[in-house]
Structures are given as C-alpha cells and as structure tokens.
Amino acid sequence: MIAVPPPTPPVVLAPGPRQASFGAISGRVGRRAVRVVVRVDGRVRGTRKPRGRHFSFHVRLPARDVSIRVTAVDARGRGASTTIRPVLGLPAAAAPRYVRSTRDGKLMHLIGRLVRAYPGTSAVYVEDLRSGHGAAFNARARFSAGSTLKLAIAVGVLRLLQGPPRPGSSVAQLMDEMILYSDNAAANQLADMCGGGYALDEMLRALGLYDTELDGSYIVGPRWKKVPPIPIGITSQPSLEPGKYTSAFDLARLIRDVELAAAGKGMLAKRFPSFTTGAARYLLYLLAHVQDPGKLSRYLPKSARLAHKAGWHTTIRHDNGLIFWSGGSFVATVMTYRPSGVGTDSDVLAGRVAWLALRRFARLTRHG
Numbered sequence: 237m238i239a240v241p242p243p244t245p246p247v248v249l250a251p252g253p254r255q256a257s258f259g260a261i262s263g264r265v266g267r268r269a270v271r272v273v274v275r276v277d278g279r280v281r282g283t284r285k286p287r288g289r290h291f292s293f294h295v296r297l298p299a300r301d302v303s304i305r306v307t308a309v310d311a312r313g314r315g316a317s318t319t320i321r322p323v324l325g326l327p328a329a330a331a332p333r334y335v336r337s338t339r340d341g342k343l344m345h346l347i348g349r350l351v352r353a354y355p356g357t358s359a360v361y362v363e364d365l366r367s368g369h370g371a372a373f374n375a376r377a378r379f380s381a382g383s384t385l386k387l388a389i390a391v392g393v394l395r396l397l398q399g400p401p402r403p404g405s406s407v408a409q410l411m412d413e414m415i416l417y418s419d420n421a422a423a424n425q426l427a428d429m430c431g432g433g434y435a436l437d438e439m440l441r442a443l444g445l446y447d448t449e450l451d452g453s454y455i456v457g458p459r460w461k462k463v464p465p466i467p468i469g470i471t472s473q474p475s476l477e478p479g480k481y482t483s484a485f486d487l488a489r490l491i492r493d494v495e496l497a498a499a500g501k502g503m504l505a506k507r508f509p510s511f512t513t514g515a516a517r518y519l520l521y522l523l524a525h526v527q528d529p530g531k532l533s534r535y536l537p538k539s540a541r542l543a544h545k546a547g548w549h550t551t552i553r554h555d556n557g558l559i560f561w562s563g564g565s566f567v568a569t570v571m572t573y574r575p576s577g578v579g580t581d582s583d584v585l586a587g588r589v590a591w592l593a594l595r596r597f598a599r600l601t602r603h604g
Contacts (some may be wrong), residue, residue: 534587
C-alpha cells in the first residue's frame with residue numbers, strides 16, 4: 237500500500253504577523269487540500285473549499301490583537317496549519333475606500349467653537365472615511381512638526397524595503413523605537429537610511445503635500461485650481477521655529493494615504509508601488525500600538541481603536557490619527573501652538589475634537 241503524504245501547511249499571504257486586518261484572509265494551499273478552516277483565537281470563523289490552490293475568506297475580527305490559524309485539510313481529514321500572530325483586528329466597516337470630501341456645516345460650527353476657546357493657535361482637520369463628511373479649521377497653517385513627521389520617515393523606509401522589515405532585524409527594532417516610543421536617535425538613523433530629509437521631501441511633494449518639510453529649503457508646489465469641499469485655509473499662522481514643519485491638512489492626507497494603501501488604493505500606492513499593502517498594514521499595526529495616550533484618545537470609548545503619531549515640544553503639541561469604530565473610521569488631526577508653552581489644554585482640545593467627530597459621524601451613519 238502506497239503511503240499518501242499529509243497536506244502541506246498553507247501559505248498565508250495576508251495578513252502577516254504584526255499587521256492590521258479588516259477581516260480579509262488569503263493564501264495558497266497544496267494540491268491535496270480539499271478544505272480550508274480559519275480559526276481566530278482558537279474559534280472556527282470560516283471553512284470552505286479552496287479555489288484551485290488558492291483560498292480567500294472575510295471574517296469578523298475582534299478589535300484587538302488576535303491569533304489567526306489557517307488549516308488545510310485533505311480528503312482523509314488530516315490537517316496542516318499555519319498560525320499568524322499577532323494580528324490587529326479592525327472593523328470590516330472601516331475597510332479602506334474612496335470617498336469624496338464634503339463640508340459638514342454642523343461639525344464646522346462645533347469644531348469652530350472648540351478651537352476659538354483654545355488660548356493659543358490651533359488647527360484641525362477631521363473627515364469621516366465612509367461618508368466623506370468633515371470639517372477643518374486653519375488646516376493649511378504651518379506648524380513646527382515635532383515627532384509627527386516620523387510617520388513620513390516610516391513610509392520612506394518601508395518603500396525602500398518594499399515591505400515590512402524582517403522580524404527581529406535591526407530595522408524592525410528601529411521602527412519600533414521610532415514609532416512606538418518616538419525615539420529621536422532611531423528616527424535619525426532611519427531617515428539617513430532612506431536618503432535623508434531632501435529625499436523624503438521629494439516623496440511628500442510627489443504625494444501632493446506642499447506644506448511639509450523635513451529638511452532643506454521649502455519646495456513651492458502648484459496652487460489649488462479650486463477650493464476643496466472641506467475648507468482648508470489659514471486663519472492664523474504660528475511663528476515657525478527652525479526645523480521641520482507641517483500642516484494639519486498634510487498630516488491628515490499622509491496618514492489617510494497609508495490607510496488607503498492597505499487596500500492597494502490611493503496616491504501613495506499609485507505613486508510608489510514599492511510601498512506594499514503589507515507595508516501599509518504593518519505601519520497601521522505600529523501606529524495602533526503607539527505608547528502615547530491622552531490626546532485624541534482622551535474621551536473616546538474603549539471600543540474605539542486609535543492609530544496615531546503625536547508630536548510635541550515646549551511650544552507645540554499635536555496628534556494625528558485614524559480612529560476605528562464599529563461603524564467605520566475617520567481621520568483626525570489637531571495641532572496647537574502657544575509661545576508661552578503648551579499644556580494639557582492642548583490634549584483636552586484634541587480629545588474633544590475626536591469625541592465630537594465620532595458622535596457626529598455615528599449619527600450620520602445611523603441616519604444613512
């Protein structure tokens with residue numbers, strides 16, 4: 237009797253370890269597999285026949301880090317498994333999609349009252365990523381950037397690598413130090429690795445971000461031919477200190493580009509194909525594990541998940557992030573400046589903006 241070998245473990249193409257997932261799971265199986273089973277934290281979430289040697293599932297994932305186990309089963313009932321962990325589960329309703337931005341008059345009024353009460357210069361940009369409704373205040377004003385532009389450095393590094401860094405590698409360690417703990421020395425090493433400030437500025441210009449500079453002289457880009465639906469003018473301009481600068485609009489655009497690239501969409505994916513979907517999902521995972529609470533997350537419910545990068549020094553305090561909740565997601569950017577020094581009132585402003593936006597967007601979702 238000829239012994240029939242057992243099935244080979246499946247190759248899971250998406251998601252990878254330390255990546256975010258909106259529930260899509262895909263990969264390949266060997267020719268002996270007749271059934272594929274997906275388990276999330278030990279519970280069966282899906283089972284089906286492969287299509288040829290490929291499989292694709294869409295399952296509901298809890299909003300936390302999970303372990304995904306994919307098992308290939310042969311005709312004799314024998315299985316071989318591959319486990320991917322950790323994976324950050326995000327709501328299926330928040331899966332990246334294109335939307336047209338639209339001025340939301342009520343939210344504009346609510347945000348305006350908040351920022352006018354802040355005792356300093358501030359800027360805000362918020363946009364619902366399902367409906368496109370949003371609001372902005374002073375969103376093109378340039379502020380000293382602080383650590384917010386470590387997000388741009390991370391994008392540059394992942395473009396160079398053409399995917400996530402190898403687990404345990406020196407680059408993976410530097411990425412953790414720069415994004416999770418905002419380490420400046422790690423940021424400097426990674427910036428040098430991808431060509432320095434000038435090369436990163438060129439990347440940002442290619443993405444249409446003209447109010448941001450990491451290094452060198454500012455490159456003037458083309459003017460808008462028409463006013464975007466969400467008003468992004470300048471109400472007041474803070475005094476710029478030497479060094480990196482950016483605007484609320486540019487920061488919101490950059491993190492939104494990363495989110496769209498997780499589905500192979502948007503300007504970042506189009507202009508720079510070397511920034512892969514896996515790289516985008518990896519960066520979303522890191523941003524969702526940043527050790528810097530109390531700003532945009534200040535008043536959010538525990539069920540919401542924030543992926544963000546903040547920045548601060550004595551006169552500025554900013555936060556830029558994506559908020560994922562059961563009904564979808566939105567981008568929120570809040571920047572503050574006060575020459576005499578910033579404090580917790582900056583964090584309170586960011587928290588109130590995010591809470592107001594979530595309440596408004598949840599209402600829009602309920603009423604279609």
